[in-house]
Amino acid sequence: MRITVIGTGYVGLVTGTCFAESGNDVICVDIDAEKVARLREGISPIYEPGLSELLVRNIKEGRLQFTTDLTEGMTDSALVFIAVGTPQGDDGAANLNALWAVTDQIRETATEPKIVVVKSTVPVGTNAKVLARLNKESKHVHRAASNPEFLKEGYAIEDFMKPDRVVVGVREPEVAKVLEELHRPFLRTNHPFLSMTPESSEMTKYVANCMLATKISFINEMANLCEALQADINDVRMGIGHDRRIGFQFLHPGVGYGGSCFPKDVRAMIALAEQKGLPAQMLRGVDQINEDQKHVLFHKLTEIFGKEMSGRTIAIWGLAFKPRTDDIREAPSLVLIDHLLKAGAKVRVHDPEARENVKEIYGSRLTYCDRAYGTLEGADALAIVTEWNEFRNPNFDVMKALLERPVIVDGRNLYELDQMRELGFTYHSIGRATVNPEGVS
Numbered sequence: 373m374r375i376t377v378i379g380t381g382y383v384g385l386v387t388g389t390c391f392a393e394s395g396n397d398v399i400c401v402d403i404d405a406e407k408v409a410r411l412r413e414g415i416s417p418i419y420e421p422g423l424s425e426l427l428v429r430n431i432k433e434g435r436l437q438f439t440t441d442l443t444e445g446m447t448d449s450a451l452v453f454i455a456v457g458t459p460q461g462d463d464g465a466a467n468l469n470a471l472w473a474v475t476d477q478i479r480e481t482a483t484e485p486k487i488v489v490v491k492s493t494v495p496v497g498t499n500a501k502v503l504a505r506l507n508k509e510s511k512h513v514h515r516a517a518s519n520p521e522f523l524k525e526g527y528a529i530e531d532f533m534k535p536d537r538v539v540v541g542v543r544e545p546e547v548a549k550v551l552e553e554l555h556r557p558f559l560r561t562n563h564p565f566l567s568m569t570p571e572s573s574e575m576t577k578y579v580a581n582c583m584l585a586t587k588i589s590f591i592n593e594m595a596n597l598c599e600a601l602q603a604d605i606n607d608v609r610m611g612i613g614h615d616r617r618i619g620f621q622f623l624h625p626g627v628g629y630g631g632s633c634f635p636k637d638v639r640a641m642i643a644l645a646e647q648k649g650l651p652a653q654m655l656r657g658v659d660q661i662n663e664d665q666k667h668v669l670f671h672k673l674t675e676i677f678g679k680e681m682s683g684r685t686i687a688i689w690g691l692a693f694k695p696r697t698d699d700i701r702e703a704p705s706l707v708l709i710d711h712l713l714k715a716g717a718k719v720r721v722h723d724p725e726a727r728e729n730v731k732e733i734y735g736s737r738l739t740y741c742d743r744a745y746g747t748l749e750g751a752d753a754l755a756i757v758t759e760w761n762e763f764r765n766p767n768f769d770v771m772k773a774l775l776e777r778p779v780i781v782d783g784r785n786l787y788e789l790d791q792m793r794e795l796g797f798t799y800h801s802i803g804r805a806t807v808n809p810e811g812v813s
């Protein structure tokens with residue numbers, strides 16, 4: 373099949389590359405000429421495991437092309453995927469400007485009827501508006517479908533190639549058939565192709581992300597309660613997770629969710645509810661708990677050092693909003709850094725992938741360290757924000773020797789309390805007892 377993908381952001385690039393890998397002839401369109409030039413050379417604008425290899429191979433084999441010219445990009449392809457960004461607007465709702473611009477361009481430049489598939493996350497009811505806009509005084513009768521994306525950053529290729537399910541929102545059975553055929557290489561037993569109305573499909577995406585965000589805020593609230601009540605969230609997690617109705621997944625307490633999806637989608641759902649006069653009380657709570665949770669590491673540090681931190685040096689391990697990505701959008705690390713700088717602390721940071729992105733924001737106000745251990749030199753405490761694997765089993769003796777004081781504030785519960793006690797660290801984590809809590813002078 374010949375396919376056009378408009379937008380080479382995270383979703384568009386992975387979609388285009390994976391469709392090319394399964395044998396389709398794909399052309400990706402983006403207005404950013406510099407990005408397109410680099411993509412033509414096989415250089416990915418994002419860090420995503422496995423993506424670069426697929427990109428290079430499919431370009432070389434002639435199945436994957438890039439252009440800034442939408443007219444050229446749409447020639448001969450019956451299927452046009454829209455994967456442009458829908459960022460959060462000032463009112464919390466999704467900003468659809470890019471989507472409307474692309475829809476208008478498709479209508480104006482199409483030389484034959486198209487099936488336009490919206491992959492961007494859009495408010496429920498948007499697909500119907502896309503359809504109306506595509507066909508308004510159009511020479512051709514276009515069709516529109518919805519096909520939300522459930523990719524996790526860091527696992528995007530795997531998620532695309534082996535999806536738990538593929539969801540499409542269609543009006544015509546023939547359109548469902550075309551999309552099923554396209555996805556057939558990725559479907560497996562018990563990993564179905566689910567066809568529904570565009571409204572249900574659009575809603576599915578939001579409900580999935582709101583559910584996952586709710587699980588995280590729920591466990592974070594319970595973790596904070598555990599701390600106050602002298603219970604241990606790890607034990608509690610075991611105690612509840614063996615109940616198969618509850619399970620273990622997405623119930624890791626931490627420093628709050630970040631990234632490009634959960635915060636934006638929860639707020640977009642709240643905005644949609646508001647438009648319909650519904651209160652969305654639970655989602656408001658989910659959002660608020662998450663905002664509060666991003667401050668938790670700083671509060672723990674103030675318990676140790678007090679609010680005034682000039683003369684203190686704090687080391688941070690992990691800047692990306694989660695491991696296996698260089699993405700720092702809505703990352704809890706940024707909230708901690710802001711607090712520390714305001715309190716007058718010196719901040720030394722390390723992340724395997726996200727240092728450059730953080731440097732773009734803070735410039736010379738932070739010290740950027742290539743190596744995890746080097747970050748600790750002369751620091752009064754280490755704060756762990758992102759659970760990269762390399763932080764899971766460090767040499768604690770080396771850490772103790774490098775740190776000015778043996779203090780760890782762990783936002784991801786990476787270490788055992790007993791071990792930290794034996795090693796003589798002051799160790800704060802999430803929803804667990806504090807080890808050797810005495811303040812530091």
Ligand code: UDX
Pocket residue numbers: 521522523524525526581584588621622623624625626627628629630631632633634693694
């Ligand atoms: C998410 C959805 O998983 C994906 O289906 C959707 O398409 C886009 O949004 P992503 O943003 O890549 O994907 O990240 P994800 O791995 O889901 O993690 C989101 C955040 O939740 C991270 O900040 C992570 O640290 C946090 N998290 C996750 C927790 O704090 N606890 C958990 O138990 C799980």
